[in-house]
Amino acid sequence: MDESTCKICLEKEQDIPISFFLDDEVIVCKKCLERFRVHKKTYRIHNVNYHILYEYDTWIEGLFFQFKEQRDIVLKDIFLYAEKDFLKKKLKSFDCIALCSGEEKRALRGFEPVLEIFKEVKEPIASPFYRTDSIKQSSLSKEQRKQIHCSLKKKICYPIRNRSRQLLLDDVITTGQTIKAALLLISCRDVLVLAAHPLWIEEHADDQIKHSFWK
Numbered sequence: 317m318d319e320s321t322c323k324i325c326l327e328k329e330q331d332i333p334i335s336f337f338l339d340d341e342v343i344v345c346k347k348c349l350e351r352f353r354v355h356k357k358t359y360r361i362h363n364v365n366y367h368i369l370y371e372y373d374t375w376i377e378g379l380f381f382q383f384k385e386q387r388d389i390v391l392k393d394i395f396l397y398a399e400k401d402f403l404k405k406k407l408k409s410f411d412c413i414a415l416c417s418g419e420e421k422r423a424l425r426g427f428e429p430v431l432e433i434f435k436e437v438k439e440p441i442a443s444p445f446y447r448t449d450s451i452k453q454s455s456l457s458k459e460q461r462k463q464i465h466c467s468l469k470k471k472i473c474y475p476i477r478n479r480s481r482q483l484l485l486d487d488v489i490t491t492g493q494t495i496k497a498a499l500l501l502i503s504c505r506d507v508l509v510l511a512a513h514p515l516w517i518e519e520h521a522d523d524q525i526k527h528s529f530w531k
């Protein structure tokens with residue numbers, strides 16, 4: 317098998333033996349790369365900078381589904397593929413903290429999506445949270461989502477360096493409730509999110525600021 321095979325479109329076409337994933341370099345073809353809706357904007361909400369890499373759409377939704385729900389772990393490297401070098405440099409000055417899935421999902425998947433995606437560009441990443449919920453957020457009502465802070469908890473005695481350059485990492489922002497809940501437990505002035513839902517972007521259009529993060 318060709319080592320330069322795109323992991324995204326190949327995945328849709330045929331089964332690849334598991335050994336292929338372990339040894340070969342990750343490559344995403346140009347056609348697939350172009351399908352990511354690069355956003356690269358920063359929003360300031362209650363004094364916190366939200367740095368958004370992509371706009372959430374059906375393309376990335378499909379990839380997240382394949383990666384997170386169908387547990388296609390090989391896709392972990394495709395999300396930051398084009399931004400790897402940029403983010404490696406950018407995240408050097410930050411202490412990174414990852415948001416987490418619910419315990420049930422973690423057990424089912426056997427991996428933490430946010431950690432898997434970002435460890436390619438940053439190590440170590442702190443993981444001080446745990447969640448007692450496991451329901452997909454989009455299946456919850458607005459009121460139920462507001463209660464999500466009740467299910468996000470911080471591990472007791474988890475050592476976190478108290479530095480001002482802490483960066484909270486998450487994969488998707490839909491309502492922002494999970495991140496808000498995390499910010500109540502840990503003080504971060506910066507958040508990096510892989511993909512923001514268009515409704516979130518629309519809602520926060522006035523919060524967009526000029527920021528050096530994406531430069």
Ligand SMILES: [Zn+2]
Pocket residue numbers: 322323324325326344345346347348349
């Ligand atoms: Zn491709």
